[in-house]
Amino acid sequence: MDRRVFMKSGALAVVTMGLSPSFLRRTAFGSELINGAALKGARGKTLICLFQRGAADALNVVVPHGEAAYYRLRPNIAIPRPALSAGPAGAIDLDGFFGLHPSLAPMKPLWDQGILAPIHAVGSPSATRSHFDAQDYMETGTPDQKGTRDGWLNRYLAVKGTCEASCAHDAKPSPFRAVAMTQQTPRMLEGPAPTIAMNSLDEFSVRAAGPAADRLEALYRTGSADVVHAAGGEMFEAVKILKAANPQKYLPQNSASYPNSQFGTRLKQIAQLIKSDVGLEVAFADVGGWDTHVNQGASTGQLAGRLDDFAKSIAALVADLGDRMADVTIMTMSEFGRTVRQNGNGGTDHGHACALFVIGGDVKGKKVYGTWPGLEPEQLYEGRDLALTTDFRSVFSEVASKHLGATKMDSIFPGFSAKGALGII
Numbered sequence: 001m002d003r004r005v006f007m008k009s010g011a012l013a014v015v016t017m018g019l020s021p022s023f024l025r026r027t028a029f030g031s032e033l034i035n036g037a038a039l040k041g042a043r044g045k046t047l048i049c050l051f052q053r054g055a056a057d058a059l060n061v062v063v064p065h066g067e068a069a070y071y072r073l074r075p076n077i078a079i080p081r082p083a084l085s086a087g088p089a090g091a092i093d094l095d096g097f098f099g100l101h102p103s104l105a106p107m108k109p110l111w112d113q114g115i116l117a118p119i120h121a122v123g124s125p126s127a128t129r130s131h132f133d134a135q136d137y138m139e140t141g142t143p144d145q146k147g148t149r150d151g152w153l154n155r156y157l158a159v160k161g162t163c164e165a166s167c168a169h170d171a172k173p174s175p176f177r178a179v180a181m182t183q184q185t186p187r188m189l190e191g192p193a194p195t196i197a198m199n200s201l202d203e204f205s206v207r208a209a210g211p212a213a214d215r216l217e218a219l220y221r222t223g224s225a226d227v228v229h230a231a232g233g234e235m236f237e238a239v240k241i242l243k244a245a246n247p248q249k250y251l252p253q254n255s256a257s258y259p260n261s262q263f264g265t266r267l268k269q270i271a272q273l274i275k276s277d278v279g280l281e282v283a284f285a286d287v288g289g290w291d292t293h294v295n296q297g298a299s300t301g302q303l304a305g306r307l308d309d310f311a312k313s314i315a316a317l318v319a320d321l322g323d324r325m326a327d328v329t330i331m332t333m334s335e336f337g338r339t340v341r342q343n344g345n346g347g348t349d350h351g352h353a354c355a356l357f358v359i360g361g362d363v364k365g366k367k368v369y370g371t372w373p374g375l376e377p378e379q380l381y382e383g384r385d386l387a388l389t390t391d392f393r394s395v396f397s398e399v400a401s402k403h404l405g406a407t408k409m410d411s412i413f414p415g416f417s418a419k420g421a422l423g424i425i
Contacts, residue, residue, distance in 0.1 A: 054290035066097035154191030174279025329360035
Protein backbone atom coordinates (compact mmCIF):
# COMPACT_ATOMS: atom_id res chain seq x y z
CA MET A 1 0.00 0.00 0.00
CA ASP A 2 1.24 3.51 -0.76
CA ARG A 3 2.40 4.99 2.55
CA ARG A 4 0.49 8.26 2.09
CA VAL A 5 -2.73 6.35 1.50
CA PHE A 6 -2.03 4.19 4.54
CA MET A 7 -1.37 7.18 6.79
CA LYS A 8 -4.46 8.94 5.53
CA SER A 9 -6.54 6.03 6.83
CA GLY A 10 -4.18 5.24 9.72
CA ALA A 11 -6.61 6.06 12.51
CA LEU A 12 -9.11 3.61 11.09
CA ALA A 13 -6.39 0.98 10.89
CA VAL A 14 -5.67 1.34 14.60
CA VAL A 15 -9.35 0.96 15.47
CA THR A 16 -9.85 -2.12 13.32
CA MET A 17 -6.90 -3.78 15.02
CA GLY A 18 -8.83 -3.74 18.27
CA LEU A 19 -7.89 -0.41 19.86
CA SER A 20 -10.40 2.26 20.68
CA PRO A 21 -10.10 5.78 19.19
CA SER A 22 -9.43 7.01 22.72
CA PHE A 23 -6.16 5.05 22.75
CA LEU A 24 -5.04 6.85 19.61
CA ARG A 25 -6.05 10.20 21.04
CA ARG A 26 -4.24 9.68 24.33
CA THR A 27 -0.99 8.21 23.01
CA ALA A 28 -0.57 10.57 20.07
CA PHE A 29 1.13 13.17 22.28
CA GLY A 30 2.12 10.86 25.10
CA SER A 31 4.94 8.87 26.55
CA GLU A 32 7.75 7.08 24.82
CA LEU A 33 9.47 3.95 26.01
CA ILE A 34 13.16 3.66 26.66
CA ASN A 35 14.83 1.28 24.17
CA GLY A 36 11.38 0.03 23.18
CA ALA A 37 10.55 -1.55 26.51
CA ALA A 38 8.88 -0.69 29.77
CA LEU A 39 11.30 -0.17 32.62
CA LYS A 40 10.53 -2.06 35.78
CA GLY A 41 11.70 -1.08 39.21
CA ALA A 42 10.38 -0.97 42.73
CA ARG A 43 6.64 -1.37 43.00
CA GLY A 44 4.75 1.88 42.97
CA LYS A 45 1.39 2.76 44.44
CA THR A 46 -1.82 2.01 42.52
CA LEU A 47 -5.24 3.62 42.83
CA ILE A 48 -8.33 1.81 41.54
CA CYS A 49 -11.44 3.99 41.09
CA LEU A 50 -14.80 2.24 40.79
CA PHE A 51 -17.83 4.32 39.73
CA GLN A 52 -21.35 3.13 40.57
CA ARG A 53 -23.24 4.96 37.83
CA GLY A 54 -26.90 5.72 38.43
CA ALA A 55 -26.80 6.94 42.05
CA ALA A 56 -26.54 4.09 44.53
CA ASP A 57 -28.84 4.28 47.56
CA ALA A 58 -26.45 5.17 50.37
CA LEU A 59 -28.95 4.44 53.14
CA ASN A 60 -29.41 0.82 52.09
CA VAL A 61 -25.72 0.34 51.31
CA VAL A 62 -24.33 1.62 54.62
CA VAL A 63 -27.43 1.21 56.78
CA PRO A 64 -28.05 3.62 59.70
CA HIS A 65 -29.86 0.95 61.70
CA GLY A 66 -29.53 3.05 64.86
CA GLU A 67 -31.63 5.84 63.31
CA ALA A 68 -35.36 5.50 64.11
CA ALA A 69 -36.41 7.83 61.29
CA TYR A 70 -34.83 5.48 58.76
CA TYR A 71 -37.43 2.81 59.51
CA ARG A 72 -40.27 5.29 59.73
CA LEU A 73 -39.56 6.73 56.27
CA ARG A 74 -38.89 3.37 54.60
CA PRO A 75 -41.55 0.98 55.85
CA ASN A 76 -41.11 -1.48 52.97
CA ILE A 77 -37.52 -1.16 51.79
CA ALA A 78 -35.52 -0.57 54.99
CA ILE A 79 -32.92 -3.20 55.89
CA PRO A 80 -33.87 -4.84 59.22
CA ARG A 81 -31.81 -4.09 62.29
CA PRO A 82 -29.02 -6.56 63.05
CA ALA A 83 -30.48 -9.21 65.31
CA LEU A 84 -30.54 -12.96 65.58
CA SER A 85 -34.24 -12.88 64.67
CA ALA A 86 -33.48 -11.04 61.43
CA GLY A 87 -31.16 -13.81 60.28
CA PRO A 88 -29.49 -13.28 56.90
CA ALA A 89 -31.95 -10.48 56.04
CA GLY A 90 -30.62 -8.14 58.73
CA ALA A 91 -27.95 -5.48 58.33
CA ILE A 92 -24.41 -6.59 59.11
CA ASP A 93 -23.49 -4.53 62.15
CA LEU A 94 -20.31 -2.47 62.02
CA ASP A 95 -20.26 -0.20 65.06
CA GLY A 96 -23.63 -0.40 66.77
CA PHE A 97 -25.16 2.35 64.63
CA PHE A 98 -24.16 1.59 61.04
CA GLY A 99 -24.25 -1.70 59.21
CA LEU A 100 -23.74 -3.12 55.74
CA HIS A 101 -26.48 -4.35 53.44
CA PRO A 102 -26.59 -8.16 53.80
CA SER A 103 -25.50 -8.54 50.16
CA LEU A 104 -22.23 -6.82 51.12
CA ALA A 105 -21.30 -9.76 53.37
CA PRO A 106 -18.20 -10.56 51.25
CA MET A 107 -16.80 -7.15 52.28
CA LYS A 108 -17.28 -7.64 56.03
CA PRO A 109 -13.95 -9.50 56.39
CA LEU A 110 -12.25 -6.40 54.95
CA TRP A 111 -13.77 -4.37 57.78
CA ASP A 112 -12.61 -6.98 60.31
CA GLN A 113 -9.08 -6.79 58.87
CA GLY A 114 -9.10 -3.01 59.30
CA ILE A 115 -8.66 -2.18 55.61
CA LEU A 116 -12.24 -1.05 54.80
CA ALA A 117 -13.39 2.51 55.55
CA PRO A 118 -16.93 3.58 54.61
CA ILE A 119 -17.58 7.33 54.34
CA HIS A 120 -21.21 8.42 54.81
CA ALA A 121 -23.06 11.65 53.98
CA VAL A 122 -20.39 12.40 51.37
CA GLY A 123 -20.80 13.77 47.86
CA SER A 124 -20.97 16.82 45.69
CA PRO A 125 -22.05 20.21 47.01
CA SER A 126 -23.87 20.76 43.70
CA ALA A 127 -27.64 20.74 44.02
CA THR A 128 -28.13 19.07 40.63
CA ARG A 129 -30.23 15.93 40.38
CA SER A 130 -29.09 15.23 36.83
CA HIS A 131 -27.10 12.01 36.42
CA PHE A 132 -25.10 13.48 33.56
CA ASP A 133 -24.16 16.71 35.33
CA ALA A 134 -23.46 15.08 38.70
CA GLN A 135 -21.20 12.44 37.17
CA ASP A 136 -19.41 15.11 35.18
CA TYR A 137 -18.82 17.23 38.29
CA MET A 138 -17.51 14.27 40.27
CA GLU A 139 -15.19 13.14 37.49
CA THR A 140 -13.81 16.59 36.74
CA GLY A 141 -13.58 17.47 40.43
CA THR A 142 -15.18 20.87 39.80
CA PRO A 143 -18.83 20.90 40.99
CA ASP A 144 -21.15 23.26 39.06
CA GLN A 145 -18.41 24.17 36.57
CA LYS A 146 -19.39 22.84 33.15
CA GLY A 147 -16.40 24.36 31.37
CA THR A 148 -13.78 22.02 32.87
CA ARG A 149 -12.18 20.07 30.04
CA ASP A 150 -10.10 17.49 31.89
CA GLY A 151 -10.73 14.95 34.64
CA TRP A 152 -9.15 15.18 38.08
CA LEU A 153 -7.29 11.89 37.66
CA ASN A 154 -5.77 13.09 34.40
CA ARG A 155 -4.72 16.31 36.09
CA TYR A 156 -3.01 14.21 38.76
CA LEU A 157 -1.15 12.27 36.06
CA ALA A 158 -0.20 15.47 34.25
CA VAL A 159 1.11 17.42 37.25
CA LYS A 160 2.93 14.48 38.79
CA GLY A 161 4.67 13.66 35.52
CA THR A 162 6.64 10.45 35.38
CA CYS A 163 6.03 7.73 37.93
CA GLU A 164 8.99 8.54 40.15
CA ALA A 165 8.33 5.70 42.58
CA SER A 166 8.33 2.94 39.99
CA CYS A 167 10.42 4.20 37.06
CA ALA A 168 14.14 4.51 36.59
CA HIS A 169 15.78 7.95 36.49
CA ASP A 170 14.73 9.99 33.46
CA ALA A 171 12.50 7.15 32.21
CA LYS A 172 9.15 7.84 30.67
CA PRO A 173 6.12 6.14 32.23
CA SER A 174 4.70 2.91 30.91
CA PRO A 175 1.86 3.17 28.37
CA PHE A 176 -0.13 1.23 30.97
CA ARG A 177 0.30 3.92 33.63
CA ALA A 178 -3.43 4.76 33.50
CA VAL A 179 -5.96 2.22 32.22
CA ALA A 180 -9.76 2.39 32.07
CA MET A 181 -11.55 -0.91 31.59
CA THR A 182 -14.28 0.84 29.62
CA GLN A 183 -15.28 1.16 25.99
CA GLN A 184 -14.46 4.87 25.93
CA THR A 185 -12.17 7.06 28.01
CA PRO A 186 -14.11 8.09 31.15
CA ARG A 187 -14.43 11.77 31.93
CA MET A 188 -12.20 11.29 34.96
CA LEU A 189 -9.25 10.36 32.74
CA GLU A 190 -9.79 12.83 29.90
CA GLY A 191 -6.98 15.33 29.41
CA PRO A 192 -3.44 15.73 28.10
CA ALA A 193 -1.79 12.91 30.05
CA PRO A 194 -1.67 9.57 28.16
CA THR A 195 -4.26 6.95 29.16
CA ILE A 196 -5.65 3.76 27.67
CA ALA A 197 -9.31 2.71 27.47
CA MET A 198 -10.24 -0.85 26.50
CA ASN A 199 -13.15 -3.21 26.98
CA SER A 200 -10.88 -6.09 27.93
CA LEU A 201 -7.30 -7.29 27.70
CA ASP A 202 -8.35 -9.82 25.06
CA GLU A 203 -9.37 -7.01 22.69
CA PHE A 204 -6.09 -5.18 23.15
CA SER A 205 -4.17 -6.86 20.34
CA VAL A 206 -3.08 -6.55 16.75
CA ARG A 207 -5.41 -8.71 14.71
CA ALA A 208 -2.74 -9.68 12.24
CA ALA A 209 0.00 -12.27 12.57
CA GLY A 210 3.33 -13.15 11.06
CA PRO A 211 4.62 -11.15 8.08
CA ALA A 212 1.42 -9.08 7.87
CA ALA A 213 1.91 -7.72 11.39
CA ASP A 214 5.60 -7.08 10.72
CA ARG A 215 4.81 -5.07 7.60
CA LEU A 216 2.14 -3.11 9.44
CA GLU A 217 4.54 -2.27 12.26
CA ALA A 218 7.22 -1.21 9.78
CA LEU A 219 4.83 1.23 8.15
CA TYR A 220 4.09 2.85 11.49
CA ARG A 221 7.76 3.07 12.47
CA THR A 222 9.18 4.58 9.26
CA GLY A 223 8.96 8.12 7.97
CA SER A 224 8.16 11.38 9.69
CA ALA A 225 7.02 11.53 13.30
CA ASP A 226 3.43 12.48 12.58
CA VAL A 227 0.49 11.80 14.87
CA VAL A 228 -0.39 8.40 13.42
CA HIS A 229 3.26 7.33 13.41
CA ALA A 230 3.68 8.28 17.07
CA ALA A 231 0.49 6.55 18.13
CA GLY A 232 1.28 3.49 16.05
CA GLY A 233 4.72 3.08 17.56
CA GLU A 234 3.42 3.24 21.10
CA MET A 235 0.55 0.96 20.24
CA PHE A 236 2.90 -1.79 19.13
CA GLU A 237 5.09 -1.35 22.20
CA ALA A 238 2.03 -1.58 24.45
CA VAL A 239 0.88 -4.75 22.69
CA LYS A 240 4.32 -6.28 23.16
CA ILE A 241 4.31 -5.48 26.87
CA LEU A 242 0.88 -6.99 27.32
CA LYS A 243 1.75 -10.11 25.34
CA ALA A 244 4.83 -10.58 27.51
CA ALA A 245 2.55 -10.51 30.55
CA ASN A 246 0.50 -13.30 28.89
CA PRO A 247 -2.90 -12.36 30.36
CA GLN A 248 -4.64 -15.30 28.67
CA LYS A 249 -2.77 -17.67 31.00
CA TYR A 250 -3.69 -15.74 34.14
CA LEU A 251 -5.00 -17.65 37.15
CA PRO A 252 -6.35 -15.79 40.22
CA GLN A 253 -4.56 -16.53 43.48
CA ASN A 254 -5.52 -17.02 47.12
CA SER A 255 -8.75 -18.84 46.20
CA ALA A 256 -10.15 -15.64 44.69
CA SER A 257 -13.37 -16.29 42.79
CA TYR A 258 -14.57 -13.48 40.53
CA PRO A 259 -18.24 -13.33 39.49
CA ASN A 260 -18.86 -14.18 35.85
CA SER A 261 -20.06 -10.64 35.18
CA GLN A 262 -18.64 -7.75 33.20
CA PHE A 263 -17.68 -5.96 36.41
CA GLY A 264 -16.06 -9.05 37.90
CA THR A 265 -14.12 -9.69 34.71
CA ARG A 266 -12.86 -6.12 34.56
CA LEU A 267 -11.62 -6.23 38.15
CA LYS A 268 -9.88 -9.53 37.46
CA GLN A 269 -8.10 -7.94 34.52
CA ILE A 270 -7.04 -4.97 36.64
CA ALA A 271 -5.50 -7.50 39.02
CA GLN A 272 -3.73 -9.08 36.05
CA LEU A 273 -2.20 -5.75 35.06
CA ILE A 274 -1.06 -4.99 38.60
CA LYS A 275 0.56 -8.39 39.08
CA SER A 276 2.15 -8.29 35.62
CA ASP A 277 4.20 -5.23 36.69
CA VAL A 278 3.38 -3.25 33.55
CA GLY A 279 3.61 0.07 35.44
CA LEU A 280 -0.08 0.52 36.30
CA GLU A 281 -0.58 3.53 38.57
CA VAL A 282 -4.26 4.38 38.03
CA ALA A 283 -7.09 2.04 37.03
CA PHE A 284 -10.77 2.76 36.44
CA ALA A 285 -13.90 0.67 36.01
CA ASP A 286 -17.58 1.47 36.30
CA VAL A 287 -20.77 -0.47 36.82
CA GLY A 288 -24.37 0.64 36.18
CA GLY A 289 -27.79 -0.42 37.41
CA TRP A 290 -28.10 1.77 40.53
CA ASP A 291 -31.01 4.00 39.43
CA THR A 292 -33.67 2.24 41.54
CA HIS A 293 -36.84 4.29 41.01
CA VAL A 294 -39.05 1.20 40.98
CA ASN A 295 -39.02 -2.07 42.97
CA GLN A 296 -35.75 -1.38 44.70
CA GLY A 297 -36.24 -4.13 47.24
CA ALA A 298 -34.77 -4.40 50.70
CA SER A 299 -32.60 -7.35 51.75
CA THR A 300 -33.49 -9.02 48.47
CA GLY A 301 -34.46 -7.65 45.09
CA GLN A 302 -32.98 -5.30 42.52
CA LEU A 303 -30.51 -3.39 44.70
CA ALA A 304 -29.46 -6.53 46.54
CA GLY A 305 -28.54 -8.17 43.24
CA ARG A 306 -26.35 -5.27 42.19
CA LEU A 307 -24.62 -5.20 45.59
CA ASP A 308 -24.00 -8.94 45.48
CA ASP A 309 -22.00 -8.64 42.25
CA PHE A 310 -20.30 -5.48 43.52
CA ALA A 311 -19.17 -7.01 46.82
CA LYS A 312 -18.08 -10.36 45.42
CA SER A 313 -16.04 -8.66 42.68
CA ILE A 314 -14.24 -6.36 45.13
CA ALA A 315 -13.63 -9.14 47.64
CA ALA A 316 -12.16 -11.31 44.88
CA LEU A 317 -9.89 -8.47 43.75
CA VAL A 318 -8.56 -7.93 47.27
CA ALA A 319 -8.00 -11.65 47.83
CA ASP A 320 -6.34 -12.06 44.44
CA LEU A 321 -3.90 -9.20 45.03
CA GLY A 322 -2.88 -10.60 48.40
CA ASP A 323 0.13 -8.79 49.87
CA ARG A 324 0.11 -6.36 46.94
CA MET A 325 -2.82 -4.64 48.66
CA ALA A 326 -0.14 -2.92 50.76
CA ASP A 327 0.45 -0.71 47.71
CA VAL A 328 -3.12 -0.58 46.38
CA THR A 329 -6.09 1.57 47.34
CA ILE A 330 -9.59 0.95 45.96
CA MET A 331 -12.03 3.87 46.05
CA THR A 332 -15.72 3.59 45.13
CA MET A 333 -18.05 6.46 44.26
CA SER A 334 -21.52 7.32 42.98
CA GLU A 335 -22.78 10.66 41.64
CA PHE A 336 -25.35 11.24 44.41
CA GLY A 337 -27.59 9.34 46.79
CA ARG A 338 -31.34 8.81 46.82
CA THR A 339 -34.35 10.18 48.68
CA VAL A 340 -34.71 9.19 52.32
CA ARG A 341 -38.42 8.46 51.93
CA GLN A 342 -39.38 5.57 49.65
CA ASN A 343 -41.65 6.49 46.75
CA GLY A 344 -45.01 5.00 45.71
CA ASN A 345 -43.32 2.50 43.36
CA GLY A 346 -41.29 0.77 46.03
CA GLY A 347 -38.17 2.66 45.01
CA THR A 348 -36.28 5.86 45.70
CA ASP A 349 -35.71 8.96 43.60
CA HIS A 350 -32.66 11.15 43.00
CA GLY A 351 -31.21 12.50 46.23
CA HIS A 352 -28.16 14.34 47.49
CA ALA A 353 -25.42 12.89 49.73
CA CYS A 354 -24.20 9.34 49.19
CA ALA A 355 -21.72 6.84 50.65
CA LEU A 356 -18.42 5.52 49.36
CA PHE A 357 -15.76 3.01 50.37
CA VAL A 358 -11.98 3.26 50.58
CA ILE A 359 -10.13 -0.06 50.83
CA GLY A 360 -6.41 -0.69 51.06
CA GLY A 361 -3.35 -1.67 53.02
CA ASP A 362 -2.68 1.89 54.16
CA VAL A 363 -6.34 2.60 55.01
CA LYS A 364 -7.35 3.17 58.63
CA GLY A 365 -10.40 0.98 58.55
CA LYS A 366 -12.89 -0.33 61.07
CA LYS A 367 -14.47 3.11 61.28
CA VAL A 368 -17.35 4.80 59.45
CA TYR A 369 -16.05 8.26 58.51
CA GLY A 370 -18.02 11.46 58.04
CA THR A 371 -20.36 13.46 60.26
CA TRP A 372 -23.80 11.90 60.46
CA PRO A 373 -26.47 14.62 59.90
CA GLY A 374 -29.53 12.63 61.02
CA LEU A 375 -32.77 11.83 59.19
CA GLU A 376 -35.37 13.82 61.11
CA PRO A 377 -37.34 16.31 58.94
CA GLU A 378 -35.38 19.36 60.05
CA GLN A 379 -32.07 17.56 59.36
CA LEU A 380 -32.79 16.64 55.75
CA TYR A 381 -31.48 18.49 52.72
CA GLU A 382 -34.39 20.35 51.09
CA GLY A 383 -36.68 18.35 53.38
CA ARG A 384 -36.15 15.10 51.47
CA ASP A 385 -32.52 13.96 51.21
CA LEU A 386 -29.55 12.89 53.30
CA ALA A 387 -27.62 16.11 53.95
CA LEU A 388 -24.04 16.50 52.78
CA THR A 389 -21.39 16.83 55.49
CA THR A 390 -18.25 15.75 53.58
CA ASP A 391 -17.28 17.12 50.16
CA PHE A 392 -16.14 14.25 47.91
CA ARG A 393 -13.00 16.26 47.10
CA SER A 394 -11.90 15.93 50.72
CA VAL A 395 -11.78 12.15 50.26
CA PHE A 396 -10.33 12.16 46.75
CA SER A 397 -7.62 14.66 47.63
CA GLU A 398 -6.58 12.76 50.75
CA VAL A 399 -6.27 9.53 48.77
CA ALA A 400 -4.35 11.29 45.98
CA SER A 401 -1.93 12.99 48.36
CA LYS A 402 -1.41 10.37 51.06
CA HIS A 403 -1.61 7.24 48.92
CA LEU A 404 -0.28 8.35 45.53
CA GLY A 405 1.98 11.09 46.84
CA ALA A 406 0.41 13.99 44.93
CA THR A 407 1.56 17.43 46.05
CA LYS A 408 0.04 19.99 43.68
CA MET A 409 -3.47 19.68 45.04
CA ASP A 410 -4.48 23.18 43.88
CA SER A 411 -3.89 22.00 40.31
CA ILE A 412 -5.75 18.71 40.76
CA PHE A 413 -8.74 20.25 42.56
CA PRO A 414 -8.68 23.95 41.59
CA GLY A 415 -10.54 26.28 43.89
CA PHE A 416 -10.88 23.69 46.66
CA SER A 417 -9.09 23.52 49.98
CA ALA A 418 -9.83 20.64 52.32
CA LYS A 419 -10.59 21.63 55.90
CA GLY A 420 -8.22 19.15 57.47
CA ALA A 421 -7.65 15.51 56.58
CA LEU A 422 -10.27 12.93 57.44
CA GLY A 423 -7.53 10.53 58.53
CA ILE A 424 -8.60 7.70 56.23
CA ILE A 425 -5.07 7.03 54.97
